[in-house]
Amino acid sequence: MKNNIVLKRISITMLMAFFITFSSCEESLDIDVRDSFASDLVLSTPEQVELLLLTTYNSTESFGVGSQFWARYMNVEIASLEARMNFNAATQALDIFGVLRGWSSQNVGQLGQKWQDLYTYVRQANVFLELVEGSEAQVNNPDEIEALKAEMRFLRANQYSKLLKFYGGVPLLTSATTLDDDFNIPRNSYQEVVDFIVSEIDEIAPLLPVTRESREFGRATRLAALALKSRTLLYAASDLHDPSMAPQSSNLELYIYNKANKWQDAADAAKAVIDLVGDRDLISTPNAKAYQELFLSANQDILFARPFGGTVFGYGTDVTTQPDNAQSPRGFDGWSLSTPLHNHTLIYNMDDGNTTDSPSYDAANPYENREMRFYANINYQGAIFRGRPIDYAISLDNTVVPDGLDSFSQDQQTLGNFRHGSTTGYAIRKFQNEALGTDVKQASPGRPYIIYRLAEIYLNYAEASFRAGDEETARRYVSRVSERALQPAITASGPELLEAIKRERRIELAFEAHNFFDERRWLNEDNLGFDVQGMRWIKNLDENVSSEEFTIETRPFDKKQYYLPIPQSEINITEALIQNEGY
Numbered sequence: 001m002k003n004n005i006v007l008k009r010i011s012i013t014m015l016m017a018f019f020i021t022f023s024s025c026e027e028s029l030d031i032d033v034r035d036s037f038a039s040d041l042v043l044s045t046p047e048q049v050e051l052l053l054l055t056t057y058n059s060t061e062s063f064g065v066g067s068q069f070w071a072r073y074m075n076v077e078i079a080s081l082e083a084r085m086n087f088n089a090a091t092q093a094l095d096i097f098g099v100l101r102g103w104s105s106q107n108v109g110q111l112g113q114k115w116q117d118l119y120t121y122v123r124q125a126n127v128f129l130e131l132v133e134g135s136e137a138q139v140n141n142p143d144e145i146e147a148l149k150a151e152m153r154f155l156r157a158n159q160y161s162k163l164l165k166f167y168g169g170v171p172l173l174t175s176a177t178t179l180d181d182d183f184n185i186p187r188n189s190y191q192e193v194v195d196f197i198v199s200e201i202d203e204i205a206p207l208l209p210v211t212r213e214s215r216e217f218g219r220a221t222r223l224a225a226l227a228l229k230s231r232t233l234l235y236a237a238s239d240l241h242d243p244s245m246a247p248q249s250s251n252l253e254l255y256i257y258n259k260a261n262k263w264q265d266a267a268d269a270a271k272a273v274i275d276l277v278g279d280r281d282l283i284s285t286p287n288a289k290a291y292q293e294l295f296l297s298a299n300q301d302i303l304f305a306r307p308f309g310g311t312v313f314g315y316g317t318d319v320t321t322q323p324d325n326a327q328s329p330r331g332f333d334g335w336s337l338s339t340p341l342h343n344h345t346l347i348y349n350m351d352d353g354n355t356t357d358s359p360s361y362d363a364a365n366p367y368e369n370r371e372m373r374f375y376a377n378i379n380y381q382g383a384i385f386r387g388r389p390i391d392y393a394i395s396l397d398n399t400v401v402p403d404g405l406d407s408f409s410q411d412q413q414t415l416g417n418f419r420h421g422s423t424t425g426y427a428i429r430k431f432q433n434e435a436l437g438t439d440v441k442q443a444s445p446g447r448p449y450i451i452y453r454l455a456e457i458y459l460n461y462a463e464a465s466f467r468a469g470d471e472e473t474a475r476r477y478v479s480r481v482s483e484r485a486l487q488p489a490i491t492a493s494g495p496e497l498l499e500a501i502k503r504e505r506r507i508e509l510a511f512e513a514h515n516f517f518d519e520r521r522w523l524n525e526d527n528l529g530f531d532v533q534g535m536r537w538i539k540n541l542d543e544n545v546s547s548e549e550f551t552i553e554t555r556p557f558d559k560k561q562y563y564l565p566i567p568q569s570e571i572n573i574t575e576a577l578i579q580n581e582g583y
Contacts (some may be wrong), residue, residue, distance in 0.1 A: 022477050043135035048462070052128055053148050056155050057218065059121035060306045062449045063323045065513070067117055070096045071110040073326040074338050076516035079111075081506070081527045083428070084552070086339040087192040087419050099555055105565040105583035107401045115567050118159050119173075122393075127157035127176040138397055150204035154220040154228070157200045158451075161232050164193055165517050166564045168580060170255040170304035172196055186576035191255040201229040210276060217298045217307050218421065218448070223276060224304035230269040234460045237262035237467065238521035240562060245523060247559045248581045263468040270461035273303070273454075281454055282484045288375035291485065295431050297446050301455065305448035323447075324440040327428040329379055329390055330420040331405030334440050338511070340378055340426040342533040342549060347506050348374040353488040366547070372486050379427040381537050381547070386434050392425050393539035400541055407537075423552060425535035430511050455481050455508050462501050471497060481508050520562050529557025558582065 026135030043049060064072040070085075077083040079099045087094045095101055098109040126292035129152060134140055138145040163170045172188040174196075188196075205225045212219050237255040239245045245257045259265065283301050285291040294301065328334025346356045349371045354360040362368060367380050375383070383390045391404030408421025430545040435445040458477045471493055478501050479489040485508070490500045505518055532552045539545050560582025571579050 005359045043131060043137050045085070045137050046148065049132055049135070049137050049145060052131075053152055054518060056121060056124055056128065056152060057306070059118075059124075059155050059159055060304075060449075060451060061117075062306055062308075063326070065094045065149070066110055066113045067326045068110040068113050070337075071113065073322075073335065074264075075511070075513045076111075077338050077511050077513070080516040081341065081519060081530075082344045082511060082515050083338040083340050084424065084532055086336055086421075088423070095505055100553060102556055102558060103561055103565060103583070105568040105571070105579060108564055111166075111564055112567060114564065115160075115570065118163050122156055122159050122163075122173060123176070125152050125159070126173060128152050130176045138536055147207055150207035151220045153200050153204045154208070154225050157197045157225075158228055160193055160197055161228060163542075164190065164197075164232070165235065167566060168563050169193055171577070176517075182494075184574055184576045186253055190236070190241060191257050191259075194232060194257060197232050198229055198488050201225045204230075214298065219303060220304070220565045223273060224452055226269065226273045226276065227457060229305045230273055230457055230460050233262070233266040233269045234464055235517070235521055237266045237464065240521040245250065247523070247562055250581055251578055254578065254580070265463050265502050266464035267461060267470070267473075270457050270464060274461060277454060282458070282480060285372070285484060286486075288372045288563070291372055291409050292376040292430065292432075295447075296433055298448060300449060301453050302450055303454060303457070304454040305450045305452075307446065307448050308443065310443050310445040322441060322443065323428075323431045324433055324436055324442070324444065328432065328440045329385070329406035329422065329427045330408070330418070331391070332386055332440055334427075335417075335420045336422050336427045337420075338428055339424040340428060341424055342535050343380055343530065344510070345380070345426060345535075347373070347503060348378075349487060351486070371507075373507050373510075375429075375506075376532075377428070377430040379429045379432075381425060381535070381545070382545070383429070385429065385432075386438060390427075390535075392422050393537035393545045395539040396541055401539055401543055404519070404539065408505070412452075423534055425531075425537055425547070428511055450512065455484075456514075459501065459508065460506050463505075466498055466501060474501065478504055503526070525557055528561070529555055531555075 014388050025373055063075060065075045066072070074085060074096075076097075078085040079097045085094055085096055096109045097111050097413065098104075123303075132145060132149060134536060135145075160170070161173070169187045169190040170193060171185045172193055173185070204528055205222045208222045208225055210222045212221055235241070240247075241255060241257040243252065243258050246252060246255050248255050258456075262383060277300075283294060283299060285294065298305075298307070324334065326335050326337050329336050344364075349355055350360040351369050351371055352360055353371075356366075360369065367374075367382065372378075379385055379390055381390060381392050388405075390406050392407050393404040394407050394409060395401045395403045398409065398411050406421065406427075408418050408423065410418045431447070433447055436442050436444060458480050460475045462476075462478035462481075465471075467478070474497060475490050475492075478497075481504050482488065482490055482500075490497065490501050490504075502518070502522065508517060509515070531554050534550055534552045535547050536550050537545050537547050560580065563580045565583035566577060568583075571577055
């Protein structure tokens, strides 16, 4: 049988094996299904159907972007304006996503696994929905089963939203295939997949609870479904998918969205979420610590998240539950894998709302008087972290004055692998649970990986409202995000207002897997191909330190890189499957 990830038939036996494999990764909902799948029991009660459903929550993924080794510990921030991968004392780090060598149809590094990972769960959802239909459980408990089916349809729609972002229009499969099916299935248009997601959400949202009890944190809700619709329509309305602006020259139906009221539709979708939460303010954060804690436990601003328990896993699409280990500076026995770029840090304002281009910014003291989110998100030279100042400095003579504990010094062998020192002079502080102390290899029970949250919806609403011609609403909702972060209200208009909204997205949603896609949908090639900047710290023999900005590497960008290529192995065996332009 053809080895096509989209089209392979799954028998019930294969399905059980698949679910059993992934149940071992399922810590978030504390479910063990290894003994639960005798064929005569699986679909007899809602409880058994629910067990099948819960394993598919692995599809929401985690702090890592994929199932291969390095991709378990980093997300797309390392291929965005936010960060680079850091695993080398030299300036040239591992290029696991191929952003430096350029993408080809046969090599996008560990991003090449996305197609398989995403369609694996689409297929799993389709099999589930077909098995449940007409089952004993559905006959005896129709309302309960319809609610469980609505959850699975949400998870499937969420997978299609990710496929759209990475590939454009993709084959839209809504049923499990059999040996008699036609395997030569073409791609659907971009607009068809968007319409499918929207129609699914419109149908299932009323079947989902608005919120859930704390013990069910991480399960789909009406708010989560409407948040998915909001993001999908905002992305679809963006310049990347505008027929007059799309960078492709052929097969445009795979990339464009051509609806007259697209920006108003996107605004209305965001407003539906806002209305459902009561149009309230975001959780107050009077200081950087309070802001940082928003990402460490369940709270009312989180609309949907992947929760984690007290067990550490590091394989499959459940990936790592150890962002502390993956992202802490080297001196804490961390790996510091996604090192923020100096380019990214300069986007953070001063605490008075001025930019780093203003006289308020002192290049000699770059980390003084910065906005609150800088201190919550970034581990910089001198930041107090887990009880001591971070020190990335290399000594002029380490036989007299030792190199910094967090530097890439090869002489500080007691600190772990020197290749985990930061070459940019920064590490990610966001998501770090400092209550773990120095043992960064622990899990952090209860810490969520946030997928949809209210601040994003306010920014979605601001951007869509601006593009629909309603600047007053745009200012009001972007200001809600800015003022929560102790920044001034946004008073700009015209193009300056749109730039203010974009800046807020870059900072408020930093390291949450948004910027990689935002810069693309805005067609902002200056932030896709650019000189990667770092901050180098030198320790003098009197132990004073000095710094200099420097260029680490130049990141290229080609128009084909607006999307990933479909794996060439899929193209080779499926005649109707059109490759993305340029590959």
